[in-house]
Amino acid sequence: MHAVLARLAPEARVVDLAHDCPAGNVEAAAHLLRGSWSLFPDGTIHVTVVDPGVGTSRAVLAARAHGHAFIAPDNGTLGGLVEGGEVRQVVHRDVMAREVAPTFHGRDVMAPVAARLALGMPLAHVGPHAVPIRLPTGLSRDPGGITGRVMFADSFGNLVTNLSREVVGELGRPADEVRVRLGDAFLDGLVRTFADVAPGRALAYFGSGGHLELAVNNGRAIDLLGLAPGDPVRVERSPA
Amino acid sequence: MHAVLARLAPEARVVDLAHDCPAGNVEAAAHLLRGSWSLFPDGTIHVTVVDPGVGTSRAVLAARAHGHAFIAPDNGTLGGLVEGGEVRQVVHRDVMAREVAPTFHGRDVMAPVAARLALGMPLAHVGPHAVPIRLPTGLSRDPGGITGRVMFADSFGNLVTNLSREVVGELGRPADEVRVRLGDAFLDGLVRTFADVAPGRALAYFGSGGHLELAVNNGRAIDLLGLAPGDPVRVERSPA
Amino acid sequence: MHAVLARLAPEARVVDLAHDCPAGNVEAAAHLLRGSWSLFPDGTIHVTVVDPGVGTSRAVLAARAHGHAFIAPDNGTLGGLVEGGEVRQVVHRDVMAREVAPTFHGRDVMAPVAARLALGMPLAHVGPHAVPIRLPTGLSRDPGGITGRVMFADSFGNLVTNLSREVVGELGRPADEVRVRLGDAFLDGLVRTFADVAPGRALAYFGSGGHLELAVNNGRAIDLLGLAPGDPVRVERSPA
Numbered sequence: 001m002h003a004v005l006a007r008l009a010p011e012a013r014v015v016d017l018a019h020d021c022p023a024g025n026v027e028a029a030a031h032l033l034r035g036s037w038s039l040f041p042d043g044t045i046h047v048t049v050v051d052p053g054v055g056t057s058r059a060v061l062a063a064r065a066h067g068h069a070f071i072a073p074d075n076g077t078l079g080g081l082v083e084g085g086e087v088r089q090v091v092h093r094d095v096m097a098r099e100v101a102p103t104f105h106g107r108d109v110m111a112p113v114a115a116r117l118a119l120g121m122p123l124a125h126v127g128p129h130a131v132p133i134r135l136p137t138g139l140s141r142d143p144g145g146i147t148g149r150v151m152f153a154d155s156f157g158n159l160v161t162n163l164s165r166e167v168v169g170e171l172g173r174p175a176d177e178v179r180v181r182l183g184d185a186f187l188d189g190l191v192r193t194f195a196d197v198a199p200g201r202a203l204a205y206f207g208s209g210g211h212l213e214l215a216v217n218n219g220r221a222i223d224l225l226g227l228a229p230g231d232p233v234r235v236e237r238s239p240a
Numbered sequence: 241m242h243a244v245l246a247r248l249a250p251e252a253r254v255v256d257l258a259h260d261c262p263a264g265n266v267e268a269a270a271h272l273l274r275g276s277w278s279l280f281p282d283g284t285i286h287v288t289v290v291d292p293g294v295g296t297s298r299a300v301l302a303a304r305a306h307g308h309a310f311i312a313p314d315n316g317t318l319g320g321l322v323e324g325g326e327v328r329q330v331v332h333r334d335v336m337a338r339e340v341a342p343t344f345h346g347r348d349v350m351a352p353v354a355a356r357l358a359l360g361m362p363l364a365h366v367g368p369h370a371v372p373i374r375l376p377t378g379l380s381r382d383p384g385g386i387t388g389r390v391m392f393a394d395s396f397g398n399l400v401t402n403l404s405r406e407v408v409g410e411l412g413r414p415a416d417e418v419r420v421r422l423g424d425a426f427l428d429g430l431v432r433t434f435a436d437v438a439p440g441r442a443l444a445y446f447g448s449g450g451h452l453e454l455a456v457n458n459g460r461a462i463d464l465l466g467l468a469p470g471d472p473v474r475v476e477r478s479p480a
Numbered sequence: 481m482h483a484v485l486a487r488l489a490p491e492a493r494v495v496d497l498a499h500d501c502p503a504g505n506v507e508a509a510a511h512l513l514r515g516s517w518s519l520f521p522d523g524t525i526h527v528t529v530v531d532p533g534v535g536t537s538r539a540v541l542a543a544r545a546h547g548h549a550f551i552a553p554d555n556g557t558l559g560g561l562v563e564g565g566e567v568r569q570v571v572h573r574d575v576m577a578r579e580v581a582p583t584f585h586g587r588d589v590m591a592p593v594a595a596r597l598a599l600g601m602p603l604a605h606v607g608p609h610a611v612p613i614r615l616p617t618g619l620s621r622d623p624g625g626i627t628g629r630v631m632f633a634d635s636f637g638n639l640v641t642n643l644s645r646e647v648v649g650e651l652g653r654p655a656d657e658v659r660v661r662l663g664d665a666f667l668d669g670l671v672r673t674f675a676d677v678a679p680g681r682a683l684a685y686f687g688s689g690g691h692l693e694l695a696v697n698n699g700r701a702i703d704l705l706g707l708a709p710g711d712p713v714r715v716e717r718s719p720a
Contacts, residue, residue: 002255003279010281013490015482016256023396024458039483039587041490052458055433102433104448107279156503193535193582208584218504218532242495243519250521256496263636264698292698295673342673344688347519 001049001111004097008115015040020155024052025229026075027135028152031160034081035209037068045114048072049106060090060109062117062126069117071110079134091127138162145171145181145236150214150229157220161233163212171237180204180212181234182225187214194218241289241351244337248355255280260395264292265469266315267375268392271400274321275449277308285354288312289346300330300349302357302366309357311350319374331367378402385411385421385476390454390469397460401473403452411477420444420452421474422465427454434458481529481591484577488595495520500635504532505709506555507615508632511640514561515689517548527594528552529586540570540589542597542606549597551590559614571607618642625651625661625716630694630709637700641713643692651717660684660692661714662705667694674698 005014017036021028029050037046051073059074065085072078074089090096090113097108113126139162140147148163171178180187187204188197190212197203199218202225207213214233215221222228245254257276261268269290277286291313299314305325312318314329330336330353337348353366379402380387388403408430411418420427427444428437430452437443439458442465447453454473455461462468485494497516501508509530517526531553539554545565552558554569570576570593577588593606619642620627628643651658660667667684668677670692677683679698682705687693694713695701702708 002257003276006253006255006284007279007281010253013486014255015486015494016496017482036483039487041487044486053435056435101448103445107448195533195536205583208581208587242497243516246493246495246524247519247521250493254495293675296675341688343685347688 001047001107004107004111005115005118008112009118012115012118017046021050022152022229024050025152026050026052026077027138027162028160028229029072030077030079030081030135031151031162031209031211033070033072033077037070037081038066040068042067043069045069045071045117047106047110047114048077049110050077051075051105054105055102059130060105060113061087061130061132062090062113062123063087063132064123069114069123071114071117073105074130074133076133076135079132082132086123087130087132088123089127089130092125095121095126139167141170145234147232147234148212149233150227150231151211152229153222154213156215157222158207158213158215159221159225159227159229159233160207160209161212161214163233163235165206165210165212168206168212168235171235174206177238178235179238180214181236182214182227241287241347244347244351245355245358248352249358252355252358257286261290262392262469264290265392266290266292266317267378267402268400268469269312270317270319270321270375271391271402271449271451273310273312273317275451277310277321278306280308282307283309285309285311285357287346287350287354288317289350290317291315291345294345295342299370300345300353301327301370301372302330302353302363303327303372304363309354309363311354311357313345314370314373316373316375319372322372326363327370327372328363329367329370332365335361335366379407381410385474387472387474388452389473390467390471391451392469393462394453396455397462398447399454399461399465399467399473400447400449401452401454403473403475405446405450405452408446408452408475411475414446417478418475419478420454421476422454422467481527481587484587484591485595485598488592489598492595492598501530502632502709504530505632506530506532506557507618507642508640508709509552510557510559510561510615511631511642511689511691513550513552513557515691517550517561518546520548522547523549525549525551525594525597527586527590528557529590530557531555531585534585535582539610540585540593541567541610541612542570542593542603543567543612544603549594549603551594551597553585554610554613556613556615559612562612566603567610567612568603569607569610572605575601575606619647621650625714627712627714628692629713630707630711631691632709633702634693636695637702638687638693638695639701639705639707639713640687640689641692641694643713643715645686645690645692648686648692648715651715654686657718658715659718660694661716662694662707 029048061074063070063082065082100108148161150159174190191203194217197217202216216224269288301314303310303322305322340348388401390399391402414430430444434457437457442456456464541554543550543562545562580588628641630639631642654670671683674697677697682696696704
């Protein structure tokens with residue numbers, strides 16, 4: 001992909017945002033994108049190639065929204081992010097590489113489209129309007145609390161959940177009115193940062209992307225808490 | 241290496257192609273280079289530092305071929321790729337760093353040469369003409385088929401073999417006239433992409449670099465197929 | 481961090497030096513910084529975000545020394561490197577991001593300061609003068625030798641110690657007057673590079689950063705030598 005960008009759009013500045021998104025985990029890709037796009041300058045073109053359906057009939061989307069452009073497979077990565085803007089399906093062969101390998105649309109479809117958008121090609125050239133797939137929120141609410149789940153582990157072994165600060169806030173002020181349940185036990189509380197608990201202790205906090213994360217101070221939560229991506233994480237109102 | 245390039249050739253654009261090439265695996269490095277160099281713009285200088293013999297008497301080569309430049313240890317990385325061009329051995333001390341650490345020729349030999357070529361130094365300044373070492377193809381043909389082997393696993397756990405599309409094509413059309421043998425069993429067939437088989441099933445396909453690869457849909461083949469780099473992979477004519 | 485730099489200082493060239501520094505290992509970060517900063521051009525701004533105390537009251541420092549600038553948490557990363565220059569604590573809120581996440585000062589404090597220094601902001605704008613914390617050397621000397629320890633394993637599995645060439649040189653000429661003790665045994669000797677011993681054999685050598693490293697030719701020392709970061713490594717005078 002770097003080669004294609006360097007060849008087609010040699011003046012474009014290219015940033016590798018993350019190569020450690022778990023393979024095939026669309027929810028993790030969507031989370032990383034949502035947590036980072038607005039930090040980039042206006043006009044940035046964001047290409048997200050987590051693509052377990054590569055080579056199937058799933059579409060590739062290109063969109064303009066919020067003053068930025070976004071390119072990704074239509075697997076939920078863009079759903080909920082770009083609907084206010086212009087969203088199109090990439091279908092025209094002349095915006096792709098001459099030959100398209102069925103296992104690497106990042107190189108042969110998404111990078112060529114990104115390069116051409118960087119050079120000023122109108123978005124309409126890629127193909128017709130489209131409506132992106134939306135992932136289910138994966139949350140369930142009941143009178144006692146809200147159940148979400150682990151989306152992925154980051155490179156430090158911290159477990160990132162799909163429980164946003166806003167969702168947890170439905171139950172009360174996180175710091176003293178909400179507690180985090182893991183199975184039959186509760187974490188000590190919601191804290192600000194790792195060092196708010198003793199080394200080796202588990203903690204929950206809102207990560208820099210705005211979602212509840214579970215970690216172990218000076219340790220790897222994914223190895224120590226017995227939780228894996230997909231496992232439920234529940235937040236409840238603290239007893240008064 | 242980035243530091244050396246930034247200091248000596250501050251105007252040069254530097255791209256990290258891959259840091260996940262298996263340590264010391266020259267065949268994997270050669271494969272990655274062959275699958276990517278032609279995607280870069282003319283004039284690109286490709287530096288490949290997979291170098292298990294660092295500090296020994298193995299030579300460092302610098303070459304111009306196909307409108308690109310190539311720098312690598314003479315361990316087979318460049319053999320078969322640059323012979324049509326100008327190939328030289330890097331011997332002149334004034335194109336290297338002042339001190340050359342015996343364990344990091346990438347930083348102290350290859351990066352300085354790359355920077356100087358980027359600034360316009362003639363290739364002849366590095367040293368005398370040379371003939372690169374060529375790796376054996378690692379293929380054996382018999383009337384029933386062709387046996388190659390696993391070269392390396394990529395970051396998704398897919399197993400990349402040394403069986404190119406051209407070599408497999410000697411047996412017939414891959415999709416319906418060739419089958420892939422693993423030990424006593426055969427894979428279901430040669431398919432286009434991961435999703436052509438059910439989740440958890442093994443598949444063979446031609447990767448985006450043009451070689452036969454073995455994978456498991458939604459899984460890591462290297463953990464699931466009982467194969468490691470070096471193990472044989474055989475393609476045979478399908479029974480009529 | 482890339483996003484912040486691209487937004488605030490779009491003309492700045494950004495280099496990712498290393499993402500494989502062991503999480504939370506300040507000594508490893510300090511070693512990587514000391515082994516690389518002087519290779520970069522004068523005026524480079526080095527940002528080192530190994531930060532196990534993120535969100536606590538530990539300070540963030542910004543310094544100018546040796547014609548370069550350095551930004552890091554005050555956890556020992558900069559101690560012993562910048563004292564000859566101007567060292568300041570980052571306290572002024574207007575040089576940081578508008579909101580500072582308690583778990584990602586790299587993004588919200590260090591990157592904004594780096595961008596502003598790149599744009600010409602005087603160092604004094606970040607806050608008052610400060611004296612950096614210094615890590616203990618972690619060396620103990622006795623008449624028979626010097627005991628240090630493993631600081632971290634690099635991406636090849638080589639074990640990097642805190643025994644510098646200068647420190648080992650106190651005992652004699654490394655190549656023939658010093659030997660390396662691991663528990664009750666001795667390594668064969670201090671050699672120049674991996675291939676100076678047979679495949680599978682352990683070796684000690686001075687790495688490209690200038691410290692004694694332990695490795696296994698064609699193997700991963702951390703998996704094969706039974707040593708972990710923190711374990712002692714001793715150098716002794718060879719018997720005459």
